Amino acid sequence: MLTHLQRDPATLPRLLLTALVLLVLWPGIQISELNLGVLLQADNAANMGRFLADFWPLAHSAEFLQLLGRATLETLAIATAGMALALLLAVPASLLASRALSLSAAHRQGNPSAWSKALRWPARGLLIVLRSVPEIVWALLFVRAVGLGPTAGVLAIAITYSGMLGKVYAEIYESVDPRPARALLIAGSPRLAAFAYGVLPNAAAEMLSYSVYRWECAIRASVIMGFVGAGGLGQQIDLSMRMFAGGEVASMLLTFLLLVLLADQLSRVLRERLL
Amino acid sequence: MSLRLAGVGLTHANGQVALSEIDLQVARGERVAIIGPSGAGKTSLLRLLATSLQPTGGSVQLLDCQPWQLGNRARQTLRARIGLIHQAPPLPARQRVVTAVLAGRLGQWSWPKGLLNLLYPLDIDGARAALQRLDLGEKCFERCDQLSGGQLQRVGIARVLYQAPELMLADEPVSAMDPVLAAHTLKVLNDDAQQRGATLLASLHAVDLALAHFPRIIGVREGRVVFDLPREAVEPAALEALYANEQLQPSHSEAPTTGSVQIPRC
Numbered sequence: 001m002l003t004h005l006q007r008d009p010a011t012l013p014r015l016l017l018t019a020l021v022l023l024v025l026w027p028g029i030q031i032s033e034l035n036l037g038v039l040l041q042a043d044n045a046a047n048m049g050r051f052l053a054d055f056w057p058l059a060h061s062a063e064f065l066q067l068l069g070r071a072t073l074e075t076l077a078i079a080t081a082g083m084a085l086a087l088l089l090a091v092p093a094s095l096l097a098s099r100a101l102s103l104s105a106a107h108r109q110g111n112p113s114a115w116s117k118a119l120r121w122p123a124r125g126l127l128i129v130l131r132s133v134p135e136i137v138w139a140l141l142f143v144r145a146v147g148l149g150p151t152a153g154v155l156a157i158a159i160t161y162s163g164m165l166g167k168v169y170a171e172i173y174e175s176v177d178p179r180p181a182r183a184l185l186i187a188g189s190p191r192l193a194a195f196a197y198g199v200l201p202n203a204a205a206e207m208l209s210y211s212v213y214r215w216e217c218a219i220r221a222s223v224i225m226g227f228v229g230a231g232g233l234g235q236q237i238d239l240s241m242r243m244f245a246g247g248e249v250a251s252m253l254l255t256f257l258l259l260v261l262l263a264d265q266l267s268r269v270l271r272e273r274l275l
Numbered sequence: 276m277s278l279r280l281a282g283v284g285l286t287h288a289n290g291q292v293a294l295s296e297i298d299l300q301v302a303r304g305e306r307v308a309i310i311g312p313s314g315a316g317k318t319s320l321l322r323l324l325a326t327s328l329q330p331t332g333g334s335v336q337l338l339d340c341q342p343w344q345l346g347n348r349a350r351q352t353l354r355a356r357i358g359l360i361h362q363a364p365p366l367p368a369r370q371r372v373v374t375a376v377l378a379g380r381l382g383q384w385s386w387p388k389g390l391l392n393l394l395y396p397l398d399i400d401g402a403r404a405a406l407q408r409l410d411l412g413e414k415c416f417e418r419c420d421q422l423s424g425g426q427l428q429r430v431g432i433a434r435v436l437y438q439a440p441e442l443m444l445a446d447e448p449v450s451a452m453d454p455v456l457a458a459h460t461l462k463v464l465n466d467d468a469q470q471r472g473a474t475l476l477a478s479l480h481a482v483d484l485a486l487a488h489f490p491r492i493i494g495v496r497e498g499r500v501v502f503d504l505p506r507e508a509v510e511p512a513a514l515e516a517l518y519a520n521e522q523l524q525p526s527h528s529e530a531p532t533t534g535s536v537q538i539p540r541c
């Protein structure tokens with residue numbers, strides 16, 4: 001009893017998906033009023049040129065470097081402390097939100113029962129709430145609540161990033177090979193152990209690289225939040241820009257570049273050494 | 276009674292009927308081989324017995340429990356007493372062999388002990404002993420992705436030996452091994468079951484191995500039990516009927532196919 005399909009049954013869905021992507025992309029460009037032409041208009045280009053000309057020479061007086069060093073350390077500290085707090089919340093929430101550890105999925109070929117799906121919603125909902133408000137808004141709120149300074153930045157990063165980390169972790173658990181964890185669950189293993197033995201070995205590399213990338217983003221975010229008074233390099237840039245000190249701004253931009261380079265290297269080294 | 280199936284049917288989510296009207300009783304300590312052509316339902320039957328698939332009809336009784344009437348916790352306790360050797364060993368590539376073997380007892384350990392064991396293997400000797408019985412002792416601290424197919428398959432078996440379950444299920448446990456090693460491995464499994472008084476059910480593609488190692492043979496075809504006999508009573512005619520395949524007759528008058536016919540072994 002062989003049924004021969006003449007055509008690949010996946011053709012139609014794929015065509016529809018392509019059409020859909022094109023349909024969504026075009027209005028997006030229209031609505032956002034993307035117009036690269038303004039960059040080339042004469043007075044705009046001249047304005048930018050003047051600003052950029054100020055960048056050289058880089059500011060490098062001992063006094064400024066000391067200030068820069070302090071601000072950089074503060075930025076790193078804000079990003080790291082924020083990430084640490086975020087992880088405290090993200091890891092448990094991701095375990096609750098992911099269906100990779102569903103007991104009912106283990107004997108229903110990966111399709112959890114309706115009951116088990118419903119139980120995952122509160123955790124998913126929490127993660128959505130946490131990441132739906134941008135960190136800059138949280139920073140503004142916390143600057144009101146706890147005053148100017150790094151604490152506001154740390155709390156803002158912790159809240160938004162726990163939502164992002166939790167969501168992506170949960171999806172990483174679901175995207176790796178589910179069979180090792182299912183085999184363990186079927187042999188009576190508790191869920192946490194099945195996670196540690198069945199999912200983690202396959203998910204660790206991706207989790208690590210995403211976490212380091214997020215740390216890099218947290219550094220950038222802490223700079224932006226500096227503009228609203230949450231400390232670090234951002235506050236410093238804000239000051240330098242107001243004083244039209246192009247050289248100082250350029251030095252600080254160079255520092256960003258070095259920080260991102262550092263994060264990139266860290267990610268590479270960790271992935272090579274630990275895994 | 277180690278297991279009792281009555282009128283069990285299993286239909287996969289896509290509507291594929293994998294098992295129908297299975298009646299089967301196996302006493303404690305019995306050793307049974309399940310044979311049958313590819314796609315017959317051997318894996319489905321073993322997964323059903325491992326509570327890895329829920330039947331769509333009939334009643335299943337394992338180790339004097341009704342697994343699908345139990346709560347989650349009680350079912351996990353029952354599952355810790357059942358070990359399944361999978362057709363393709365489900366081991367993470369980056370995991371070390373010693374960890375993969377020790378994971379066999381996760382069902383018997385509390386979860387803190389399980390996590391502690393991940394930091395430092397708590398029973399290296401136990402893992403090594405299980406591996407040594409399969410001539411794999413020196414691979415204890417290698418990573419799973421550094422093993423050959425047959426070695427990986429033996430790691431999967433060592434895990435279940437270490438688990439020491441009352442009901443041992445093996446799905447083509449020697450499909451990736453050479454004949455000598457296959458015979459040795461089946462002997463190890465049978466000896467282990469006999470020593471511990473455990474029940475052993477294994478599906479096999481090699482009929483000679485089934486007849487050589489198992490006192491009771493069950494033939495499965497198209498999701499049904501075709502025969503269930505002591506090995507002395509298995510006739511060549513019964514085997515021929517079991518494996519007969521109309522699709523693979525050479526007189527197939529389709530467009531000429533190039534190359535040989537491939538039977539998937541997944």
Ligand SMILES: Nc1ncnc2c1ncn2[C@@H]1O[C@H](COP(=O)(O)OP(=O)(O)OP(=O)(O)O)[C@@H](O)[C@H]1O
Pocket residue numbers: 109287288289291292293311312313314315316317318319320362539540541
């Ligand atoms: N997850 C699944 N979803 C849908 N159908 C399935 C699934 N697993 C197996 N089947 C179907 O159920 C039938 C029995 O499959 P099963 O894996 O039990 O065969 P088998 O006897 O183990 O074969 P083999 O010797 O090739 O391993 C086959 O027709 C197969 O296509």
Ligand SMILES: [Mg+2]
Pocket residue numbers: 317318319362446541
């Ligand atoms: Mg099979």
